[in-house]
Amino acid sequence: MPAEMDTSEDFLPRLDLDMSFDILMTLGDPCDLARASCVSRGWHEFVISNGLSKQLCLKMFPQLYGVDRVTESCSFKSDGETGSSNTKEWDILEREHRVYGFLSHCARSIVDRECISDAISASSTDNFPEEGINNTLEIRDRVGRIASYWSSKGQKNPAVPETLIYKLVGDLSVITEIDIQPFKAFFQRGSPIYSAKSVRFRMGYSKASLDLDSVDQSCHISPNDKFVWTYTSPEFPMAQENCLQKFKLPKPVLCIGGFLLVELLGRMQRQEMDGLFYIWLVCTLLSL
Missing domain, CATH: 1.20.1280 (Monooxygenase)
Structure with a gap:
């Protein structure tokens, strides 16, 4: 040198x-x-x-x-x-x-954990509250001897979508993965699985202050009238399988405002008793 x-x-x-x-x-x-x-x-x-x-x-x-x-x-x-x-x-x-x-x-430096705090609204529910969106906060498909799942209303057209709205534990969260489990109707002949064809996720904030204690889950809240969605994920195919399916986002997403919209696109299973298409889910989980 x-x-x-x-x-x-x-x-x-x-x-x-x-x-x-x-x-x-x-x-x-x-x-x-x-x-x-x-x-x-x-x-x-x-x-x-x-x-x-x-x-x-x-x-x-x-x-x-x-x-x-x-x-x-x-x-x-x-x-x-x-x-x-x-x-x-x-x-x-x-x-x-x-x-x-x-x-x-x-x-x-975040630690991986589940971060949904409240189920806010579903676009439709077949039998409320027995088949309500609150059931998707429970990871098990049975609580005691009672089946636990959310069910949409039946549709003749399998292309009709459904939406689920959730509140996260904080107003500022980094989301890496969203997991969903379709429900297997063990009490129906052939144990059909009522999955969606695909799923997409949006994250954002409410346009006005939302009192979670006063939200009526039996009534549908319009995701576009009440919320601003600052992130939209790609569309992910969903398998017609009764397992926890992991949908990893392309990169970590900062959710500002603390609301998640799950868009269930298309229906796979027709119910034998009425000939209509449904979507049934066991649970929805988020990973930080």
């Missing part, structure tokens, strides 16, 4: 802005980006001034592009505090660095 080379020299100032930005954005882990910001004062200022924590978080969760501004509940400074415009701008950048960095880190 040449004697004149300074091994402690910071190479970042020698690179142009775009190259430095591209290099640091290859750090896909928020922890690595946090470590990079601690290398030196110059690196720290570069990460904050260019909003790299925010950019990484938006790359992980595009649903956050609609966020206008962020706040901290325990911030020592407010936006209205006096000071130069440069100081205020830097305070905003620092706040975004902390908030988006914390959110990205939490999303990578």
Whole structure:
């Protein structure tokens, strides 16, 4: 090594802005980006001034592009505090660095668990409450000697869809997988399985405050009139099998608002006694 080379020299100032930005954005882990910001004062200022924590978080969760501004509940400074415009701008950048960095880190550190808290509404129910949507919160297909499942109303047209609406445990959740189990009617001849042909998922928030205690599950809540859906999944085929079927999302999804819409598309099984097509489900589970 040449004697004149300074091994402690910071190479970042020698690179142009775009190259430095591209290099640091290859750090896909928020922890690595946090470590990079601690290398030196110059690196720290570069990460904050260019909003790299925010950019990484938006790359992980595009649903956050609609966020206008962020706040901290325990911030020592407010936006209205006096000071130069440069100081205020830097305070905003620092706040975004902390908030988006914390959110990205939490999303990578989550523990896998089920996170549906309430069943809100079904587009139809054959016999309420015996075959209501609340039964899908129970993972077993029998409670004691009683069958536990949700049943749609019967339809002559097998293409008629059904929807189920759920509330998640929090208003901000990262969802990776949704599991559904079709019901096998063991009490009918041939034990038919009433699955859907395919399923699609939407996530979002309610347009107005929704009092869950006052929701009448016997009445259908329109998913488009009452909610804004910020994420729509691909359509997944559903097997006509009595097992817990796992539908893994292409990438983790940040659900802002805490509501899930399950769209059941098409019907596979005709009921022998009335000749109509139904969808029956045992349970719906979400994984963080």
